[in-house]
Structures are given as C-alpha cells and as structure tokens.
Amino acid sequence: MQKSVIEVSGLYKDYQTAAGPFPVLKDVNLRIENGDYVAIMGPSGSGKSTFMNILGCLDKPSKGQYVLDGHPVANMEQNAIAQVRNRTIGFVFQGFNLLARSSLLDNVALPLVYAGVDKTERHARAKLLLEKVGLAKYLNSRPNQISGGQQQRVAIARALVNKPSLILADEPTGNLDSVTSEEIMTLFSELNQEGITIVLVTHETDIAEHASRQVRFLDGRIVQDTRTREIGTTETFGTPTNNIISEAI
Amino acid sequence: MFTAMLGEAWHAMGANRLRTFLTMLGMVIGVSAVVLMMAIGQGAEAAVKRSISAMGSNLFVVLSGPPSAGGARSATGNAPSLNVKDANAISDLDGVVGVAPVTMGKAQIVFGSNNWNTDIIGTTPSYLDIRGWNLSDGYAFSESDIRSATRVALVGKTIVQNIFGDNIDPIGKTIRIKQSPFVILGVLDSKGQTLDGRDQDDTIIVPLTTAQRKLFGNQLPGSVRQIMVQAESDNTMPMVEQGLNSLLNQRHNIREGSDSDFSVRNLTAIANSAAETTRTMSLLLGAIASVSLLVGGIGIMNIMLVSVTERTREIGIRMAIGARQRDILLQFLLEAIVISIVGCLIGIAIGVGGAIMVNIITKAEIIISVNSVAIAFGVAASIGVFFGFYPARKAAMLNPIEALRYQ
Numbered sequence A: 001m002q003k004s005v006i007e008v009s010g011l012y013k014d015y016q017t018a019a020g021p022f023p024v025l026k027d028v029n030l031r032i033e034n035g036d037y038v039a040i041m042g043p044s045g046s047g048k049s050t051f052m053n054i055l056g057c058l059d060k061p062s063k064g065q066y067v068l069d070g071h072p073v074a075n076m077e078q079n080a081i082a083q084v085r086n087r088t089i090g091f092v093f094q095g096f097n098l099l100a101r102s103s104l105l106d107n108v109a110l111p112l113v114y115a116g117v118d119k120t121e122r123h124a125r126a127k128l129l130l131e132k133v134g135l136a137k138y139l140n141s142r143p144n145q146i147s148g149g150q151q152q153r154v155a156i157a158r159a160l161v162n163k164p165s166l167i168l169a170d171e172p173t174g175n176l177d178s179v180t181s182e183e184i185m186t187l188f189s190e191l192n193q194e195g196i197t198i199v200l201v202t203h204e205t206d207i208a209e210h211a212s213r214q215v216r217f218l219d220g221r222i223v224q225d226t227r228t229r230e231i232g233t234t235e236t237f238g239t240p241t242n243n244i245i246s247e248a249i
Numbered sequence B: 001m002f003t004a005m006l007g008e009a010w011h012a013m014g015a016n017r018l019r020t021f022l023t024m025l026g027m028v029i030g031v032s033a034v035v036l037m038m039a040i041g042q043g044a045e046a047a048v049k050r051s052i053s054a055m056g057s058n059l060f061v062v063l064s065g066p067p068s069a070g071g072a073r074s075a076t077g078n079a080p081s082l083n084v085k086d087a088n089a090i091s092d093l094d095g096v097v098g099v100a101p102v103t104m105g106k107a108q109i110v111f112g113s114n115n116w117n118t119d120i121i122g123t124t125p126s127y128l129d130i131r132g133w134n135l136s137d138g139y140a141f142s143e144s145d146i147r148s149a150t151r152v153a154l155v156g157k158t159i160v161q162n163i164f165g166d167n168i169d170p171i172g173k174t175i176r177i178k179q180s181p182f183v184i185l186g187v188l189d190s191k192g193q194t195l196d197g198r199d200q201d202d203t204i205i206v207p208l209t210t211a212q213r214k215l216f217g218n219q220l221p222g223s224v225r226q227i228m229v230q231a232e233s234d235n236t237m238p239m240v241e242q243g244l245n246s247l248l249n250q251r252h253n254i255r256e257g258s259d260s261d262f263s264v265r266n267l268t269a270i271a272n273s274a275a276e277t278t279r280t281m282s283l284l285l286g287a288i289a290s291v292s293l294l295v296g297g298i299g300i301m302n303i304m305l306v307s308v309t310e311r312t313r314e315i316g317i318r319m320a321i322g323a324r325q326r327d328i329l330l331q332f333l334l335e336a337i338v339i340s341i342v343g344c345l346i347g348i349a350i351g352v353g354g355a356i357m358v359n360i361i362t363k364a365e366i367i368i369s370v371n372s373v374a375i376a377f378g379v380a381a382s383i384g385v386f387f388g389f390y391p392a393r394k395a396a397m398l399n400p401i402e403a404l405r406y407q
C-alpha cells in the first residue's frame, strides 16, 4: 500500500462574482499515491486550473479538506506553506509566469534564493537545468527574447530546480509543437521513474496516455478516473535517454 | 540571501532610473537642507557662545543718560552724568565683586608713518579682571598709573597687526594718540567679535585719568560714560541690580516717579537672550529643513506604493515559488531603504559642500559636526524604513493567486 501524497475530500470552490458566488469545484474527492503520474483532463472551464491552484497551495478551497503529505493544508501557517511551495512542489503555470525583467538564469535560480542556497550553487544548478532543457545558449536572455515553447521549458526548469517531490503542471505542452511536446513528456516520464509524483493538466489524449492514470473533470466534478498503468511502471517513449534530469537535479 | 535581495533592490531601482532619481531627489534635498541648516545654525550658536564668554560673566553696565530705547546713543551725546565717586560707592554694595568706570571715544593713533583710527577705552585695572581679559605680552598698568595719569597703553591684536606689523615688538614702543605720546605696556589677548559684530581687538586701553585729562578733556572732571559692574554670581544679580538703582537714585537725588539720568543694563541677560535667539533660529531652520525631509519620505512612500501595484504579478510569482511574506516585505523595504540611504549620502555631500560654500562666500562661521551628519543619516534611514514599511507590508499581504491574476 503506497502512502498518499495528496488526499482531497469534499472539496468545493466558489468564486465571488458580482452576480453572487459562482461554484467552480463541486465536491471533488481525489487521492494520489506517492510516485503516481496523473493526467487531468476536461473541457475548458471545467475547473482544472482552479483545482491545480488549490493543490499547489496557491489558493484555498471554499469548503472541504486538502491533506498534503499527511498534513492538512488548512492548518499550516504561512511560512510553512511558503516552504511547501518552495521545496515540496514544483509548479508549472499555464501562462509560464516568468519574471520579465530577469534573465533566464535568474528566473530558474529564483526558488533557490528563497531556499537560502548560495549564489555559486544557485547559478550552477540553474545553468545545468537550462542546458538540459536545451536553452544553454540563452542563459542571459530575457523571457521576451525567446519563443513561447522556450519559455515553457524555462518554466519547467524553474519548477525542477529545487528538487521537488511533487510536480504540478498546468498544460505544460499547451504551447509546444508535437516534437518538443514529446521531449517534455519524456522528461516527465523520467522524473516519474525517479519517484517524483506528477500531476499534469492536458487537453490532448496522446499526452494523457504518458501518465499512469487519467482523471476527467466536467463542470467542476470528477466524472471519470482510469488507471492505465501500475504506479512506477511508466515507460519512456522514443529513444531511451540517460537520466538527464535526475542527473541535473 | 540578503545580498541577493540587495542586488534585486539595486536591479529594480535601475529598471526605472528617472523615477528612482526623482524619488531620491526628494531625499537629497531634505538631507542637504538639514545638514546645511545645522552647519549654519551650530556655527552661529558657537560664534555667539564665544562672544558671550569673551564678554565676562554676571555683568551690568550702568550708562550715563536717561534710559530709553536708544540709551547708548544719548549717553554719548550728552555730558556724562556718572562719575568716579559713583563707581566707588557701587563697589561697597553687597554682592558686587568688581567695578570699573569707563570713558571712551574714538581717536587717531600714529606710529612712524602708520595711522589708525580706533576705540580708546579709559578705565581702571579692574576692567581687565571683570572682562576676564588677559595680556598676551607685557603687563597691565596699575592704580599708581591711575593716580598720576601716566601716558601708558594696552593695545589690541588688530592694532598690533595694523600699525606695527609682524616684525616689530610693540612693547615699550611709543605711539601717538591725539598727538600725545603713549608708551605701550602690554598687548591684549584676542577677544574676537562682539554680539553685534564689532572687532574687540581694535581697542586701546589707557588709564581712566589719562583719558579724562589728556584725550577727552572737555568733560566735567571725574565724569565717566559707563560703569561696568560685576556681580558675585548669577543668583546675586537681581539683588545687585536693585542696589544699583536705589544707590544711584539716592546719589543723584532722583525722586520716585521722575526720570533718572542713568540706566542699568544686565549684559548677561542681553547676551543670554541673544544666545536664545540664535538657538531658536537654528532650531527653526532645522525644523523647516526637516519638513523637506518628511516630504522626501512621503515621496518614497508614494513611489513604493506605485511600484508594489505595478509589480503585483511579480510578487505573485515570487510567492508561488516559495517567497515567504517576510521575504517580500524585506525586498520592498530594502528598496526604500537603499533609495533613502543613497539619497542621504548624496544629500550629505551636497549639504557639506553647500556649507563650505556659505563659509567661503559670507565668511559666516559653520560647524559640520559628525553628530549632525550622523543624525541626518539616521533620520533618513528611519524615514526609509518608516515610509517603506507600509507599501512593503501591502506587498507581503497580497494573496498569491490574486496577485498572479493581476493584469
């Protein structure tokens, strides 16, 4: 029996709008075991990003419980939550969210600043990760000087830099062509083989097939939950790589 | 971590140079005004203190002539109503430790081919004690010089410089005052300026009787323009003042209610009020300058609030990847502090430079104390903390997901 990383029960989320409360998540229950690889699917507006934000401790549910690694998040104090965001979770945003005024190197190294890592090591680790995602040439570029797909890879590098045990990725391949998407998915598979739990949102079925389990949202509820593979048995597609990421992080 | 944040603050400031510069300018103006005003104010205070201590302590001067706003003027216009006997009577009053009758006037003096117009004071040896005036060279005249009205003189530093120059020792030389020869016995210590800016070293002191008979001889015998009186202490001054008035009223047969022909002035009180005035002035200058410092601080707060709003998304990103509230707080606080400290350093440089300029141009005394610079620095840094805190806290209290959604 695997230990649960994520345990969500009776979760509701309402957004306050001018027309009154607008329910987005309605009684969501989900348990994700350590080392699992989960793809969340569903039509636009079904509440996937809202759910991911709650999992990433960025937003709070209106009702219900979220237990992360055995700790109810509602009981955690601010600094502890900040530390979880910094060390436990690597979050890849749907819209990248890079700092426009900082170089790619500084962007990737930023989580390490808040982890108290010294400058030489920060830069060494950020550089290694940028190299692994194929951006070695752009260390000192600004986010607005590179393409959307490249920005996506910077965002992934930043999520990985502090060696998280849980990766939450909101449409990490939404802006990528199919070749680059495959590269990124290979990378995720490898991370999963390292034992890192991954939850990713995607619209594409072929992307979702990389995961071991597919959860489907519809109108704020989970309507389908299928396991296609046992936990920890992800296979890598395409050419086997030599543990590039685990080497890097 | 801290150095990384300091770097970020520097970076953020560099991202909008004009705005940073303008914000800093408020601080620069405030600090330079404070430093400059303190330098001028403290300089003025020091100058006043020096003239007060040069004047002598617990002093009264009794002037000839009726008391009026322009008492000193009428005293020199009419025949003097005081005389040496008045002075002798005063010296018997309780609480009086020194009395010196004084008569004075302007005269032309000559040494060789050099001419000089100066103040001549005719008085007794106790004048030097009362005023705490020492000799830097030679010796003073004595009571026997008073009795026999000898032609001897003590000269001030300004006179030495102007008619003897550096190479001649004035002691024992003979100068001519209003054509009569006087032998120089001693050179007076430098006293500097009076409160009203007269050069006290441009003075010659001669025996009272000599002045009366040989220099300003057209007056009633024994009459004097002023009597300097020194009280024993600060506490006895009111008593002495009362004693002076009643004694002189009695001696001059002045009935109660009618105008007297003399006036008593408390020089120490006048000096103290002058000191008080300069102190108030320098406080006032400092207060006005502090207002500009306050305005500079408000400018910092204003810009930091704009900056927090502009960078809401950035704050959300930082929080999402693990910044604690205090990291965000520190980041914005540091930015405000760096702006105010850099502004402060520039302000100190400009303030000190300005004070030196004032000194060069107006010759007014200035004092740039480490204290005043340290105070300006401390105040500026606290203004940075104080006015930077609210915007920084506002940033730290942002909800991460709302900050991330901010457009």
Ligand SMILES: Nc1ncnc2c1ncn2[C@@H]1O[C@H](COP(=O)(O)OP(=O)(O)OP(=O)(O)O)[C@@H](O)[C@H]1O
Residues within 6 Å of the ligand: A015, A016, A017, A022, A024, A042, A043, A044, A045, A046, A047, A048, A049, A050, A051, A094, B405
């Ligand atoms: N801040 C907000 N205030 C009000 N309503 C919101 C807010 N954010 C999202 N919503 C609403 O919540 C619903 C779910 O949004 P969410 O972003 O979770 O959808 P999603 O499943 O991620 O969609 P997509 O696939 O397009 O990313 C949408 O109908 C949206 O209009």
Ligand SMILES: [Mg+2]
Residues within 6 Å of the ligand: A048, A049, A050, A094, A170
């Ligand atoms: Mg979404």
